[in-house]
Amino acid sequence: MIEMKKKSKLTFDTIPQIYSESNIITLYNGDCKEFLNQFEDNSVQLIVTSPPYNVGKEYEKRMSLDEYLEWQGEIIDLCVRKLAPTGSICWQVGNYIEGTGILSESYPLDILLYPMFKRNSLKLRNRIIWTYGHGLHASYRFSGRHETILWFTKSDDYIFNLDDVRIPQKYPGKKGYKGSKAGDFSGNPLGKNPSDVWVIPNVKGNHVEKTDHPCQFPLSLVKRLIKALTNEGDIVVDPFMGVGTTPIAAMELSRRGAGSDYMYSYYQTAKARTIDASNGVLRQREDKPVYEPKKGTPLTINPFE
Template structure:
């Protein structure tokens, strides 16, 4: 299958399944019809001085992002959602938790927070003057109380499926749901998909199968869980900071329509190639729910060095 067969449009076209545009996020959002999008999901620039960012004060940064958020609210349908995935902004060695700042912006514009989801990962930058950060958060907002939420698509196995009511009219009847239980807002994917309650998804570093040239790429499976829960087939999923297309691929994988924009041309071209590789069956994707690697202790790297054995804390 070629890119012409796939048909990736640059501009909004209601007949398309994939739109990936190289341009300014705010200007592109203004071209999208009101109420078109069921789910807007993204990880915006954190203003930490990456190659694709221009570092500015946190006040200016948030003011710029608020303009983008205003347009996102316009293009998202009344039963739609916005998932805003962020970490921390660091200035002069002080940490500013971005989710707290963004919460105020979304609330000011009338959105309702449904969950603050914790994404935990085991590897990242090490710190010397504070504890090393190992999580980021996803703020899930809706425009109204009538929003799409497919609970059955994201249930986790019950720990005690045979539990029964012990009193009342339902005494003796099974108390759970045969499809599993409702997960909490802290999920962990360890041995089985949806099996625990902390989103323990590896971040995309050097040995991750999805790794590209993008310095802050997030994993496809992080998007998939939101897509399954918050959209239906053929709904539009939008990433306003599309990068190399991870969110689009997560949507296309589950028969949704995908739209994205990014100002970096190299990322857009790589995103198009990744979409083609996905449809050709050549794209390496970490499977949804795959267990996180745990060292066996048999390999040399995971063993305690002889030089450390006298003072190493287990």
């Protein structure tokens, strides 16, 4: 395993922008292509990212859909080149919306981007649905409450640590009722496979992880991917890191994290969060079921009935 520098030595001025194998974390402020070219080909174990959706956020320049797909294709090609033979790519996207009001139309980006991974001979292992309970309310279509994560591998020899990401069984006391295992507990004692539908709150409103970024990754979502698809000491890269959630999650899980963002304000926030994480004071939500208030409490009573 590659020896990494100690977390305790991280300060605002010592978090490196230039990648080295010994770095615990690398945060780059600039173009993602320049950042990706710091890595040797076939060296990165996991790339986790959520690129801009081309919907006009402050961190992106809106372009035509064809221009956007061409740009994304260039980034995907470069990512695949950097990916290790045992590596995985997780590309998290939502919908591109063209037009407004009743004239608007949705374009699912995962479907449009899928051919760009396939032309690089990657294999799709899962199309994970990330669903959450809160967001904007639509008037001319059903309100969007999910996004997708495309998980591709570069080969059939890939890392998948299922036991590290199992979740509690729905019925842990369930027993077999027939055959040689009648009367035995039927579930895996470590928990169940989390499936390909993940219910994880998005980082909005009063979420404890909320920063100045409008579309922020939850740490628990990224950590699940990192635990499952890498081992300790592996390098995890995010070319669109925003406020640094992916590299920070990697660092906290004893991996080496690296990410880039061209927005200086987000880069600064990422550095501040990195220092908090290295000191053990970064606020984060535990990976646990979504809270449901008890029936009969004010939140559950309909005042209009």
